[in-house]
Amino acid sequence: MPKVTINGQELEVEAGKTVIQAALEAGIDVPHYCYHPDLPVDGNCRMCLVDVEKMPKLTPSCTTVVSEGMVVRTDNDRVKTAVRGVLEFLLINHPVDCPVCDQAGECRLQDYYMVYGLHTSEIPLSMKVRKRKVIDLGPMVVLDQERCVLCSRCIRFFDHVTKTGEMQFFGRGDHVAIGTFEDQPLENPYSGNVVDICPVGALTSRDFRFKCRVWFLHSTDSVCGGCSTGCSMRIDHRDGTIFRLLPRRNAEVNRSWLCDEGRISFHELMAGERVVRPLVKGRDGLQAPVTWDDAVRSINSALKDTADKHGPESILGFASPSATNEALYLFRQYLSGQFGASRFEFRSGSEDSKVTAQEDDVLRHVDKHPNTMGALNLGLASEELGGIGGAIAAARSGRIKAGVVMYFKPLVPRPGDEEAEARVAELVRSLEYSVVLAPHRADWLSDASVVLPVAAWSEEEGTYTNFQGRVQFAGKAINPGGDIQPVWEVFANLLYASGDNALWLSVDDVFGRLSETVPGYKGVLLAEAKTVGALPTP
Amino acid sequence: MTKIHLVNIDKPGQASLETYRAGGGYKALEKAMKMEQSAIVEEVKTSGLRGRGGAGFPTGMKWGFVPRDTGKPTYLLCNADESEPGTFKDRILMERDPHLLIEGMAIACYALNCHLSYIYIRGEYEFVANTVQKALDEAYADGILGPSVVGNDYGLDIFVHLGQGAYICGEETSLIESLEGYRGYPRIKPPFPATHGFLASPTVVNNVETLTALPWIINNGGAAHAALGTEKSKGTKLFSVSGHVNKPGVYEIVMGYPLLDFINNEAGGIPNGRKLKAVIPGGSSVPVLTAAECEGVGLDYESLLKAGSMLGSGGMIVLDDSCRMPEVLSVIADFYAHESCGQCTPCREGTGWAAKILRNLVAGKGRKADIDLLLKIADMMEGKTICPLADADVMPIRSFVTKFRSEFEALCEG
Numbered sequence: 001m002p003k004v005t006i007n008g009q010e011l012e013v014e015a016g017k018t019v020i021q022a023a024l025e026a027g028i029d030v031p032h033y034c035y036h037p038d039l040p041v042d043g044n045c046r047m048c049l050v051d052v053e054k055m056p057k058l059t060p061s062c063t064t065v066v067s068e069g070m071v072v073r074t075d076n077d078r079v080k081t082a083v084r085g086v087l088e089f090l091l092i093n094h095p096v097d098c099p100v101c102d103q104a105g106e107c108r109l110q111d112y113y114m115v116y117g118l119h120t121s122e123i124p125l126s127m128k129v130r131k132r133k134v135i136d137l138g139p140m141v142v143l144d145q146e147r148c149v150l151c152s153r154c155i156r157f158f159d160h161v162t163k164t165g166e167m168q169f170f171g172r173g174d175h176v177a178i179g180t181f182e183d184q185p186l187e188n189p190y191s192g193n194v195v196d197i198c199p200v201g202a203l204t205s206r207d208f209r210f211k212c213r214v215w216f217l218h219s220t221d222s223v224c225g226g227c228s229t230g231c232s233m234r235i236d237h238r239d240g241t242i243f244r245l246l247p248r249r250n251a252e253v254n255r256s257w258l259c260d261e262g263r264i265s266f267h268e269l270m271a272g273e274r275v276v277r278p279l280v281k282g283r284d285g286l287q288a289p290v291t292w293d294d295a296v297r298s299i300n301s302a303l304k305d306t307a308d309k310h311g312p313e314s315i316l317g318f319a320s321p322s323a324t325n326e327a328l329y330l331f332r333q334y335l336s337g338q339f340g341a342s343r344f345e346f347r348s349g350s351e352d353s354k355v356t357a358q359e360d361d362v363l364r365h366v367d368k369h370p371n372t373m374g375a376l377n378l379g380l381a382s383e384e385l386g387g388i389g390g391a392i393a394a395a396r397s398g399r400i401k402a403g404v405v406m407y408f409k410p411l412v413p414r415p416g417d418e419e420a421e422a423r424v425a426e427l428v429r430s431l432e433y434s435v436v437l438a439p440h441r442a443d444w445l446s447d448a449s450v451v452l453p454v455a456a457w458s459e460e461e462g463t464y465t466n467f468q469g470r471v472q473f474a475g476k477a478i479n480p481g482g483d484i485q486p487v488w489e490v491f492a493n494l495l496y497a498s499g500d501n502a503l504w505l506s507v508d509d510v511f512g513r514l515s516e517t518v519p520g521y522k523g524v525l526l527a528e529a530k531t532v533g534a535l536p537t538p
Numbered sequence: 539m540t541k542i543h544l545v546n547i548d549k550p551g552q553a554s555l556e557t558y559r560a561g562g563g564y565k566a567l568e569k570a571m572k573m574e575q576s577a578i579v580e581e582v583k584t585s586g587l588r589g590r591g592g593a594g595f596p597t598g599m600k601w602g603f604v605p606r607d608t609g610k611p612t613y614l615l616c617n618a619d620e621s622e623p624g625t626f627k628d629r630i631l632m633e634r635d636p637h638l639l640i641e642g643m644a645i646a647c648y649a650l651n652c653h654l655s656y657i658y659i660r661g662e663y664e665f666v667a668n669t670v671q672k673a674l675d676e677a678y679a680d681g682i683l684g685p686s687v688v689g690n691d692y693g694l695d696i697f698v699h700l701g702q703g704a705y706i707c708g709e710e711t712s713l714i715e716s717l718e719g720y721r722g723y724p725r726i727k728p729p730f731p732a733t734h735g736f737l738a739s740p741t742v743v744n745n746v747e748t749l750t751a752l753p754w755i756i757n758n759g760g761a762a763h764a765a766l767g768t769e770k771s772k773g774t775k776l777f778s779v780s781g782h783v784n785k786p787g788v789y790e791i792v793m794g795y796p797l798l799d800f801i802n803n804e805a806g807g808i809p810n811g812r813k814l815k816a817v818i819p820g821g822s823s824v825p826v827l828t829a830a831e832c833e834g835v836g837l838d839y840e841s842l843l844k845a846g847s848m849l850g851s852g853g854m855i856v857l858d859d860s861c862r863m864p865e866v867l868s869v870i871a872d873f874y875a876h877e878s879c880g881q882c883t884p885c886r887e888g889t890g891w892a893a894k895i896l897r898n899l900v901a902g903k904g905r906k907a908d909i910d911l912l913l914k915i916a917d918m919m920e921g922k923t924i925c926p927l928a929d930a931d932v933m934p935i936r937s938f939v940t941k942f943r944s945e946f947e948a949l950c951e952g
Contacts, residue, residue: 173875
C-alpha cells in the first residue's frame with residue numbers, strides 16, 4: 001500500500017485510491033461538488049484542487065491516484081487562493097436566492113462560502129447570466145437552472161446508475177444549463193436521488209419543497225420498510241410528522257440511493273385512520289375499548305382456555321413480514337412458550353419466493369416487505385400450512401380455533417395487496433377466537449375478538465433482515481402517542497402477564513437473545529446493525 | 539526559400555489526382571511503403587518536425603508513445619478543426635492540395651500501423667470537406683487507398699468527419715469525444731490519447747500542416763528537414779497573416795525568419811503609411827507583442843518564446859496604430875467566452891465574466907477597478923482547468939492589459 005503525506009499527516013492508502021478518497025477517509029476535508037463516491041469521477045468543478053509536490057500545476061484530488069511517497073497539501077495559500085477563486089466563479093452567476101431556496105441549510109455553496117469564500121461580490125446584478133427557473137421535471141423533481149453549479153452529478157446518475165440518460169447539458173460557456181430534452185418529465189423510478197446528490201438548490205424535491213426548513217428537522221437512522229432490499233435511510237421528522245426520507249450511504253446495500261416509491265412511502269403510513277385503543281369484543285358481539293391491562297388479561301385467559309380445551313395445536317400464530325425481528329421473536333416465544341403452540345405462518349402471498357427476486361437491476365425487489373427473511377429465519381413459515389390458504393382451511397375445518405394475527409398495510413402498494421388483505425380478513429373471520437395487531441383501521445377488524453393498536457414502521461425500533469440476510473437496525477423516529485404500543489412490547493407484556501419470568505425491557509435485550517440463540521442472527525452486533533448492517537456468522 | 543507545403547499550391551488543378559501525380563505526387567508514399575514502419579518513425583524523429591497545430595510537440599516523439607502491443611487498433615486522426623482566430627493555413631492546404639494531406643496521412647498511418655483514419659474538419663469548412671472528399675474518392679478509385687495501399691499488402695481507410703462548429707473540438711481529446719458521438723468536452727488527462735484515445739485505443743492526433751510535411755521528409759530525408767531552420771525549430775512554417783498588412787494570406791517561411799522582415803517584405807508592409815503597433819504572432823490565444831518587442835524576433839519557437847509570446851498555430855494578426863487595443867481584446871475575449879465548452883468552472887465562468895467586463899469597458903461604462911479585476915480573473919482561471927482554453931483567454935487578457943494599460947484606463951475616465 002502506498003504511503004502518502006497529506007498536510008503533514010502520513011497515511012497508508014490502498015493502491016488505486018484517489019487523493020480525495022484518501023483525504024476524506026482520514027478526516028481531512030476537501031471541498032468538492034462534482035465528486036461523489038458512488039458516481040464515476042468527472043473532475044469538472046475544480047473545487048478539490050490540491051498541491052502535489054513535483055506537479056507544476058494544482059491538480060484535482062478526485063482524478064489524482066495516490067502513489068508512493070506522494071506529498072499533498074490541501075491547506076496552503078496556493079490551494080486556498082485557487083479554491084476561493086473557483087468558489088467566486090461559481091457564485092458570480094448564482095442568483096443567491098437563499099431566502100426562498102429549499103436547499104438553504106444544506107447547501108454546499110453556502111457551506112463553502114462560509115469556509116473558503118467570505119468575499120464581496122464583484123459582479124453587478126445586471127451582468128449575471130439569467131437562466132430558467134421552476135422547471136417541472138416530473139413527479140419528484142423541480143429544476144432551477146440558475147442555481148446549478150453544473151457538476152453533472154445528476155447527468156452521471158442517469159447515465160451510469162439507472163443507465164437511462166434522461167438528463168444532459170444544453171448550451172455552451174456560461175450559458176450551459178442542465179435539463180431534459182424538451183423538458184420531458186423524469187419518469188424514472190429513481191429520479192428522486194438527483195435531488196439528494198445535487199449539492200446545491202438546482203434540483204429540489206417536489207414532495208418536500210417549502211414544507212419545512214431543514215434546520216428544524218430531526219433525523220433518525222432507519223431502514224426502508226418498502227421492500228426486501230432494506231435500503232439504509234434517514235427519517236427527517238418534526239413534531240411527530242415525517243417530512244422526508246433520505247438515503248443513508250451503505251455500500252453493501254443501496255450505495256447512496258433510494259427508489260422513489262420508498263422515498264415517499266411514509267405518505268402511505270400517514271394516510272388512513274389509526275387504531276388508537278385496545279378493543280375487546282363483549283358478549284354482545286360488539287367491540288369496546290378497554291385498557292391494555294384488561295386486554296392482556298383477556299387474551300391470556302382466552303388462549304389458555306383454547307389450549308386447555310383443544311390442545312396447543314389449535315392455536316395459530318400468523319405473523320407479518322413487516323414486523324421487526326424482535327417483535328417476531330417475542331411473538332413466537334409467547335405462543336409456543338406459554339401455550340405450546342407450534343403452528344406459525346406469515347405468508348399472505350408468496351413472500352418467501354419473491355424475497356430475493358429483483359424488480360429491476362438497481363435496487364428494488366419484488367417482495368414488498370422489509371423482513372420476510374427474518375420471518376423465515378425465525379421459522380414462521382409452516383410446511384404443513386403452506387401459507388395463509390392452509391391456515392384458512394385449518395380454521396374452517398376446526399383444526400385451528402384461535403389465532404394471533406398481525407397485519408401491516410404495505411408501504412409500497414402493488415396490485416394484489418387487496419387480495420392479500422382480504423385473505424387475512426378471511427382468516428380472522430374463520431377463527432373462533434382472534435387477536436389482531438394492526439396500526440391502521442380496516443372494516444374487517446370488526447370480526448376480530450381483540451384488536452390491539454400497535455406501532456407502524458418508523459414508530460418502533462428494531463431490526464429487519466433484508467434479502468441478503470443482512471440484519472439492520474431501524475430507529476424509532478415517531479412517537480405514535482395514545483395507547484399505541486410497539487409490537488415487541490405487546491408480546492413482552494403478554495409474556496410477563498402470563499407468568500414468563502424473563503424480563504424483556506428493551507429491544508437490545510431481545511436482540512441479545514436472538515444473536516445468541518438463533519442462527520440467522522448469530523454473532524451480529526447491534527452496533528454493526530445500527531450502521532451498515534451485518535450478516536450472521538455462518 | 540525552401541518550400542515544403544506550398545510547393546504546388548498555385549498550380550492550376552492541383553486538387554486533382556492527375557495534376558498531383560504529374561508533379562511527383564504519391565512518390566513519397568510509394569517509397570515509404572517499401573520502408574520499415576519503424577524506419578519512418580525514426581526519419582520523422584530525425585527531421586525534428588514539431589506539431590504545427592499550436593503546441594509544437596515533437597511529432598516523432600508523439601508517435602513513439604503509441605504502444606504497439608495492446609491488441610487494439612491504432613488510430614490516426616487528422617485535426618482539421620482549424621478555428622483559432624487568425625488561423626487559416628490548413629484550409630488552403632486542404633482546398634488547394636488535398637492529395638498532399640492524403641499522402642501525408644497514408645505515410646503516417648503506415649508508420650503507426652494504423653488502418654483506419656479520420657479527418658476531423660470544422661463544420662464551417664463544409665466546402666473544404668467536399669474538396670477533400672472528392673480527392674479521397676479519386677484516391678480510392680486509383681487504388682491509393684482501400685485494401686491495398688498503392689499496390690501493397692496494406693489496407694487503409696480514410697474518412698472525412700465534419701464537426702458542428704465548435705472551437706473546443708480542436709482540442710485533441712474533445713475532438714475524440716466529438717468523433718465518438720459525444721458532446722465535445724475535453725477529457726481529463728492522463729490517460730493520454732496515445733494509450734486511451736479514440737474508442738479507448740491508441741490514437742495519434744496530428745494537425746494538417748504536420749501531416750503535409752511528411753511526403754517532403756520521406757522524399758528528402760529527415761536530415762534535410764533538420765538542416766532547415768533554427769536549433770529547436772526545424773523545417774518551414776506556414777503563417778496565415780491577417781490584419782493591417784498590404785498582402786494578407788498564407789506564407790511559408792523557413793523557421794527563424796525575422797518577424798519584421800516578414801511583415802514588411804512577404805506580407806507587403808503596413809498599409810496607408812501607418813505604423814506597426816502590435817503583432818499577435820501565433821493565433822489569438824498567444825500573448826501580443828508590441829512593435830518594440832518585435833525588434834530582432836525570429837519566427838521560430840524559441841525566439842518567440844524568448845520575446846514573451848508563442849509561435850502557436852502561425853495565425854499572425856498585425857495591428858497598426860489605428861487599433862484600439864481594448865476593442866481588440868474585447869473581440870478576442872468574446873470569442874473565448876462563446877467557445878468555452880462550459881465543462882469546468884474557471885473557464886466557463888471566467889471567460890464569460892471577462893468578456894462582459896471588456897464589453898462594458900469598451901462601451902465606456904467601466905470602472906478603474908475593472909482593469910485589475912480582469913487580471914485577477916486571469917489569475918483565477920490560469921492553470922486550473924481541464925484543457926488549455928482558459929489559458930488561451932488568459933494570455934491575451936494579461937498581455938493586452940499590462941502592455942496597453944493606459945488605453946484601458948483612458949476608457950474609464952470619461
